[in-house]
Amino acid sequence: MNRRLQxxxxxxxxxxxxxxxxxxxxFFLATSEMSTxxxxxxxxxxxxxxxxxxxxxxxxxxxxxxxxxxxxxxALEESYSRLYWSVRCRLTSAKLNSIAAxxxxxxxxxxxxxxPVAAYLQRLEHRDGDDAxxxxxxxxxxxxxxxxxxxxRLKSARVRLWKLTFDxxxxxxxxxxxxxxxSYDFTS
Amino acid sequence: xxxxxxxxxxxxxxxxTLKLSALLLILYPxxxxxxxxxxxxxxxxxxxxxxxxxxxxxxxxxxxxxxxISNWFSLNNHEFLIAYWCITCWLAASSNDPDxxxxxxxxxxxxxxFLFAELWKIFGGxxxxxxxxxxxxxxxxxxxxxxxxxxxxxxxTLAENRAAVDALKTLPVxxxxxxxxxxxxxxxxxxxxxxxxxxxxxIIPIVYLSRRPALLHRYRSIPLLIFIATxxxxxxxxxxxxxxxxxxxxxxxxxxAWIRGLHLLLFLLIPFF
Numbered sequence: 001m002n003r004r005l006q007x008x009x010x011x012x013x014x015x016x017x018x019x020x021x022x023x024x025x026x027f028f029l030a031t032s033e034m035s036t037x038x039x040x041x042x043x044x045x046x047x048x049x050x051x052x053x054x055x056x057x058x059x060x061x062x063x064x065x066x067x068x069x070x071x072x073x074x075a076l077e078e079s080y081s082r083l084y085w086s087v088r089c090r091l092t093s094a095k096l097n098s099i100a101a102x103x104x105x106x107x108x109x110x111x112x113x114x115x116p117v118a119a120y121l122q123r124l125e126h127r128d129g130d131d132a133x134x135x136x137x138x139x140x141x142x143x144x145x146x147x148x149x150x151x152x153r154l155k156s157a158r159v160r161l162w163k164l165t166f167d168x169x170x171x172x173x174x175x176x177x178x179x180x181x182x183s184y185d186f187t188s
Numbered sequence: 189x190x191x192x193x194x195x196x197x198x199x200x201x202x203x204x205t206l207k208l209s210a211l212l213l214i215l216y217p218x219x220x221x222x223x224x225x226x227x228x229x230x231x232x233x234x235x236x237x238x239x240x241x242x243x244x245x246x247x248x249x250x251x252x253x254x255x256x257i258s259n260w261f262s263l264n265n266h267e268f269l270i271a272y273w274c275i276t277c278w279l280a281a282s283s284n285d286p287d288x289x290x291x292x293x294x295x296x297x298x299x300x301x302f303l304f305a306e307l308w309k310i311f312g313g314x315x316x317x318x319x320x321x322x323x324x325x326x327x328x329x330x331x332x333x334x335x336x337x338x339x340x341x342x343x344x345t346l347a348e349n350r351a352a353v354d355a356l357k358t359l360p361v362x363x364x365x366x367x368x369x370x371x372x373x374x375x376x377x378x379x380x381x382x383x384x385x386x387x388x389x390x391i392i393p394i395v396y397l398s399r400r401p402a403l404l405h406r407y408r409s410i411p412l413l414i415f416i417a418t419x420x421x422x423x424x425x426x427x428x429x430x431x432x433x434x435x436x437x438x439x440x441x442x443x444x445a446w447i448r449g450l451h452l453l454l455f456l457l458i459p460f461f
Binding site for chain 1: 260261262263268272275279280283292293296297300301305308309313314315317318320323324326351352353354356357359361362363364365366367368369370378
């Protein structure tokens with residue numbers, strides 16, 4: 001019996017493990033916002049939804065009540081790289097809340113000049129044919145603050161995970177949110 | 189160096205496979221337990237008796253599984269493969285016929301890896317029409333040199349595409365995007381490369397998982413070697429290539445020494461690609 005079990009294990013333990021993990025990946029893909037590249041279902045290169053193409057964008061309200069856009073990517077990549085990578089691999093509200101708290105407690109510096117996307121205003125389009133600039137509403141007019149060792153502090157912050165989508169026919173790349181946003185509010 | 193190489197070739201096949209696997213643990217330990225994995229890799233390498241010691245392989249397998257469980261959603265696919273392979277090495281080291289255990293599991297691992305990768309490429313929605321590779325060429329950055337060479341686009345245009353995508357990320361609005369600057373020839377190349385990948389990744393699971401036709405099954409390593417040589421010369425995924433080479437070496441019929449030699453050669457060359 002033992003010998004037969006051992007032989008069975010030697011032949012089928014690893015293949016069964018591989019298949020179980022692949023099935024588990026399908027479960028997590030169906031029930032959570034996980035990148036198809038992750039979870040070991042061998043989905044890498046099958047879609048553009050890799051964690052590297054996911055990103056977190058943030059906005060906040062300064063202590064004086066000014067609504068601002070926040071540039072948080074460098075700070076997250078340098079000081080919270082593991083958490084940032086983890087939330088891009090698979091979004092959970094707990095992880096996004098942690099990032100919202102980090103962003104909310106950060107110190108910021110005003111970035112001079114227009115936001116980087118302003119350089120591409122002529123090329124921006126809305127996927128549904130709406131006016132892209134209207135879709136931005138007042139966001140383009142808001143000052144941009146960089147998460148760094150600055151003097152500015154936030155009253156509240158809101159962060160959200162995004163991913164890219166690509167249409168090869170029109171060579172058009174656009175952004176879509178992943179899951180719900182998370183907020184951090186000092187007044188609550 | 190030559191005497192070391194001769195000694196390597198004179199060793200039993202399973203011992204070479206286990207030593208290459210130990211080397212992999214030293215070169216590319218899994219993230220959380222890199223010290224433990226490296227030390228285990230060194231222990232496994234220093235003496236042939238230790239290389240075959242199933243307790244050391246059990247420790248490596250447990251360490252690899254711990255790293256998997258604690259970083260399940262963050263790890264790459266090849267890191268899962270390394271964990272599966274540590275389990276296989278433990279099973280082989282505990283067995284009376286380690287060559288058979290290594291060969292069987294390596295063959296199935298290669299077959300299943302490519303089978304699932306192929307299914308994703310067919311049903312994932314981004315590979316069959318070339319859109320994944322087209323996007324990577326246009327804005328991925330990684331292949332800017334190749335894309336510029338084959339795609340009739342300057343590196344500046346490709347850098348501009350990348351900058352536009354990066355700018356989009358700083359202030360995202362749902363549905364808003366930017367038209368990238370592409371070229372019809374690059375789109376054609378993206379489709380050609382996509383179909384080449386789909387073809388070679390379809391052949392590999394067929395010849396690895398099916399024993400018929402017998403001739404293709406016997407020479408199954410050839411498509412794997414072609415895949416490794418053509419893919420990883422362009423795509424910088426050295427760890428995946430090394431893992432596949434170990435699997436390829438382990439499952440290759442003993443009498444096809446030249447194919448085993450090619451796997452060893454690629455194992456040594458890949459870090460220089």
